[in-house]
Amino acid sequence: MAEPRARAGEVRVLSSLPGTGEAGALGLDQVIHARVRLGIVSALAANQCLAFNELKALLHTSDGNLSAHARKLEDAGYIACRKSFVDRTPRTEYSLTVRGRTALDGYLAHMEALIQAARQS
Secondary structure, three states, X not given: OOXXXXXXXXXXXXXXXXXXXOXXXXXXXXXXXXXXXXXXXXXXXXXXXXXXXXXXXXXXXXXXXXXHHHHHHHHOOOEEEEEEEEOOEEEEEEEEOHHXXXXXXXXXXXXXXXXXXXXXX
């Protein structure tokens, strides 16, 4: 049986997708799902490593915002942080871990499934 279409202003849960079940729970990795965190892992997936200032410029965000989101990703084991000095100037570099790559691949596969299901509706 086809699921009913959502009315204006209403969110419909695609219950046929893996990871869905409870109302509103689409099974998306909430660590990655935030805009800045998704930007960080995406940028690091395309680059071996990036410095803090490179990420900040790329994502058009503030020091504090980037720092807080990077810490959340680091705590989850999705990115690694390396601190060093270059000509007496502190340098912070980030890289994507194997766990982070796996999480990003899973997130993208889940989003693709959601998009495919929405197109079939």
